Amino acid sequence: MPIFRKFFTMCYLRNTSNVYLYCLDEHPMKQDADKFKYLSVRKVAKYRIFTSGETVLLLFRKNKYAPPGIIGFCTITGPLKKLSEISLQERYLCREHSMLQLPVADIQCSVSMNIIDEEVLYSLPYMNEYLGKLRVFKPYSLINIYIPILNILERYREYWFIWHAKRSEAEVFQYKRLFLHKEREYISHRAYLKLSKNVTRCSTCGLEHKEFASFTPRFFEFHEPDVNPIGKYVKVDITKFIPLCPSCHRIEHEKIVPQCFTDKSFGIIGALGGHLSCGWNTKYFKDEFEL
Numbered sequence: 001m002p003i004f005r006k007f008f009t010m011c012y013l014r015n016t017s018n019v020y021l022y023c024l025d026e027h028p029m030k031q032d033a034d035k036f037k038y039l040s041v042r043k044v045a046k047y048r049i050f051t052s053g054e055t056v057l058l059l060f061r062k063n064k065y066a067p068p069g070i071i072g073f074c075t076i077t078g079p080l081k082k083l084s085e086i087s088l089q090e091r092y093l094c095r096e097h098s099m100l101q102l103p104v105a106d107i108q109c110s111v112s113m114n115i116i117d118e119e120v121l122y123s124l125p126y127m128n129e130y131l132g133k134l135r136v137f138k139p140y141s142l143i144n145i146y147i148p149i150l151n152i153l154e155r156y157r158e159y160w161f162i163w164h165a166k167r168s169e170a171e172v173f174q175y176k177r178l179f180l181h182k183e184r185e186y187i188s189h190r191a192y193l194k195l196s197k198n199v200t201r202c203s204t205c206g207l208e209h210k211e212f213a214s215f216t217p218r219f220f221e222f223h224e225p226d227v228n229p230i231g232k233y234v235k236v237d238i239t240k241f242i243p244l245c246p247s248c249h250r251i252e253h254e255k256i257v258p259q260c261f262t263d264k265s266f267g268i269i270g271a272l273g274g275h276l277s278c279g280w281n282t283k284y285f286k287d288e289f290e291l
């Protein structure tokens with residue numbers, strides 16, 4: 001059976017009514033892709049209704065080739081089932097027989113590269129503030145993390161040339177910080193209106209501009225100084241943000257990624273290929289990788 005490789009594009013991560021995060025207990029490529037039919041699931045709320053077509057993002061922590069992170073995704077094909085509702089011939093596809101089983105299909109997965117690393121995911125304001133702390137702790141746990149995560153992953157792809165190419169470790173780390181820094185600086189219209197009241201001057205270069213009026217394009221941007229955005233979560237406090245003109249803000253952001261201006265030892269290796277596979281035959285991955 002041939003191995004199909006596809007480019008990682010968000011059209012595969014379609015908007016669906018819910019997006020779940022699931023913690024895997026073993027690498028999905030240990031078996032053929034078409035055997036990935038059920039997720040054994042720890043307790044979920046009784047009222048939870050799973051609908052065909054919803055997306056499950058797959059978190060894996062025991063990877064030899066990549067740090068803990070979302071390694072792939074699959075699609076839900078029906079409601080949760082008890083083991084007794086699954087035909088005898090298919091039960092061996094269920095990992096934990098004592099749990100409920102969620103039917104899934106169309107897995108896409110990578111061996112060595114994450115869609116996003118766990119430390120970046122869990123440093124997002126979205127995963128910490130708006131709906132409380134969103135976490136999966138143990139294998140087989142599944143939680144709803146809702147649609148906005150797809151927009152965030154889309155923004156993460158803005159730096160595809162960093163994640164997909166063989167850049168230096170320092171540079172990758174700095175770009176993760178820049179991505180999180182920018183996520184922390186997303187400001188709602190209402191908050192922007194409040195922050196920009198009476199602001200007429202860039203706090204770095206002094207450039208002047210009329211005070212922001214509602215329903216006009218924003219001129220000043222608000223920059224969060226002196227917060228390490230990665231690792232232990234620090235709550236966003238917009239009252240500490242400083243107003244900058246767009247140029248000065250760009251310059252502040254360049255300071256977060258200095259490595260790319262000094263280290264030219266990058267290449268395009270990996271930049272041209274997608275990292276997600278689908279429809280694989282496990283033999284290839286067992287021969288090539290120690291899964």
Ligand SMILES: [Zn+2]
Pocket residue numbers: 202203204205206207244245246247248249
């Ligand atoms: Zn300025």
Ligand SMILES: [Zn+2]
Pocket residue numbers: 181185222223224249252253
């Ligand atoms: Zn900034």
